Amino acid sequence: MATEYTPTELMDRDSRANRYYRNAVERHWDPGEIELEEDVENLLAYIDAANEFTRTDWERTLNGIAKFGAGEDAVTEDLAPLATVLDDLDEQLFLTTQLYEEAKHADFFDRYWREVIWTVEDERGWDRSNPRADKWFNEPYVELFDRNRAAQYRLLEDDTPENRAKAYCHYHLTVEGILAQTGYYGMQTSYGGEFDALPHLPGLVEGFSKIRSDEGRHVGFGMNQLKKLIADGVDPSLVQETVDELVPLVQGITEDERFQPDDESEQVGLENGRLAAYALEKHTDRMQQITDAAADIPDVDELVRIEDD
Template sequence: MLREGFQTARVGLKDSFPLQLYHKAKKYFWDPRSIDFSVDKESFATLDEGQKEASLHLASLFVAGEEAVTLDLLPLVQVIAREGRLEEEMYLTTFLVDEAKHVEFFDLLIREVAQEADLERFHSVNYKKIFYEELPKAMGRLLDDPSPEAQAEAAVTYNMIVEGVLAETGYYAYYRAAELLGQQGVKLPGTLEGVRYVQRDESRHIAYGIYLLSRLIAENPSLWEVVERRMNYLLPYALGVVQDIFRAYPQGFPLQLEVGEFVNYAMGQFQKRYRRLELARSQSLKEIEQIALETDEGDA
């Protein structure tokens, strides 16, 4: 396909929400290799076998999940590029780099701290449903079907469920586990440093996903039905992933966490984004852009 010209040569870049996310991604760039895991490695050695197993369980879900989203993001980048949304594409290039760094961070955490391999034993049926089936299927569909409906289903799967429910709940688990282990004198500074960086990156990803879905819904309010149906379909599997972690330890989760706290947290994250998208049905594109610009997401 021949080009008709270039936006930057005609009018320049648009001062938009995606461009703001792009600038934040540059500002908050970090290198997983700069994190010092020496204290974490010493601390891990002091944990009992159950605590070690539960720590590996949590890390295994993250490292594979981050690999999945790294592998599956490219079709969305291609769709946005073909639509000529330059600022969104520029941000999505940093989005892909972020996901690659997250894979690297959790891989370093597992290899340097736990020195463990072959962690697929922790992948439950619900986990496989989302990461082995629904995520690659929804994202891969964009290669042949760039329709707004396909984009909406992909963004719900990737940004709302995988990142907005599962990853956010996983960060909360890391913080709570570190808090409780800290009461026993166990320190995990490298782990927490990296998790904070990952969460900051993901806050930009989720913000973009909400922006994308809001834009799609504002352009075509009937898409709300597609979004709502997809969210309601995937939510039970996402909650199942959370519950499966605790079911694996019938004698009690070794890191002293309680399943109810995390199911409630996951639902809270879901409902917060659900309400935000619901409002998009009655908002204009200008209003959505302004609200996104005024919402300070993706900062330290």
Template sequence: MSQSRSGGNALNVESRSYRYFRNAVERHWDPGTIDLSTDRERIEELDGATFDDLRRTLALFGAGEEAVTEDLAPLAVVLEDVEDQLYVTTQLYEEAKHADFFDRYWREVIGPAEEARGLDRSSPTDERWFFPAYHELFERNEAAMARLLETDSPENRARAYCHYHLTVEGILAQTGYYAVQTDYDGGTPGLPRLAGLVEAFARIRADEGRHVGFGMAKLTALIESGAVDADLVYGTVGDLLELTQEVAKTAAASEGGTGLGEDDLVAYAAEKHLHRMDQIETASIDPPRIAME
């Protein structure tokens, strides 16, 4: 049960979590309204290898969004403050919304493009799109979040935030957004502008910025309060670094495809890792301030 309050307003509207909640409410978007008509036309310009690369990337994103939607539930159960609970409802909703967009893109853009190429319609859940490092990373994330229901300790909360918010969303997903937005914004020679995909990724990336900020702030608070040693955070993320690098490497453009390659994405993932560690030390993430009526 959330903590009771006496006197004044029921909600602490100045709290970080409440401001994240309001930011999510005010920046609502509908994945069903993204215009995909241009994407359906322009995707025909991709060569076979690059089309395969894009299909794999979208399958990885779609499966990842479905997984994190399910995995977040334990955190919603254990958080005590009502402002935290309000915020997490928006994150659950947004993760589900992201999964919905990737499913729609596969049905309305990838499927027709496959038929136009004389290919059988594929499923984004087909095992051919995935690989061991990807499976292991998300299995570890699921286990870290589920452990909260067994023992809700500061250490287990820190591990959960490290897996979910810091690594999966703050490092790996950000690397994927960078790759897709760079490849398909119209500025990469040999690749068309996929306007609907780029718009959706910009909106998803903005949502994920709130998610990462919330988790990072919680980690920083645990460290600053003395409830958790910083070494636990560095060690947990360090243990996941090899997996994140492997996923970034495998998800890069293939040898015959066009787009950012292995070196680009591995370097970007490493840069994001260092950036997140610096943010833990400086507590620099803060939500945008929402003007209250």
């Protein structure tokens, strides 16, 4: 006798999680196909055009790239517990795409360091930089990612609605929604050709654009999960309080002054406060969409669209 299946055992193709899954499939991209040769040429020209270009100047250029590369490695490793505890088929489908995409993001930054950073250093006869050297990561950075890891692995021992909410707050709302999205916006703007005093790095900008689009979908998924948890009884104040505890760490990362020029007149790129304002605007909008029962979370097509911010 043939087995009879009920609709609950099949995909719900109208669910938000399934739409996120399909969107990820349809927007596939390969980090190995992004052209990087122009980045090498422009960095070499940028170094040669400087009156004096020191190792400190070079490390200032590499600082953000190193932080993002290590961050993508970390979130790739730390998402597995959430994928393990989810019992909804469509949510599981989406998490498989997120795991895959986090791995692609880590792949892109590894390739960029090997094919761009090391190529430039070899051309100039410099020692090759270590993208995982401790000097790139200040205490707030280490603490934020340690807390995120702990929040994810807590689910394997105590999978409660409140702990799931905290996991989404750490990973999707804070690490991806505030830190990463703001940082990608800043790096795209800085190296997109807007500032003559900074090198134009089209390969890096293209990678940021594609990663940022992926993570818009990731953040939207986390927002939707939190909205459902709140509808099922999780106190909205838990979400707000969890993120509020983490925001100072994000500020400590984005305001890392160790690689900034001593003379403020020598600073180039985004003016002071622009990134902070961007992060605050995005965070405020997301919290309102999550905690207000009448508010809608943007559709997936809007979440993955990168506008001219």
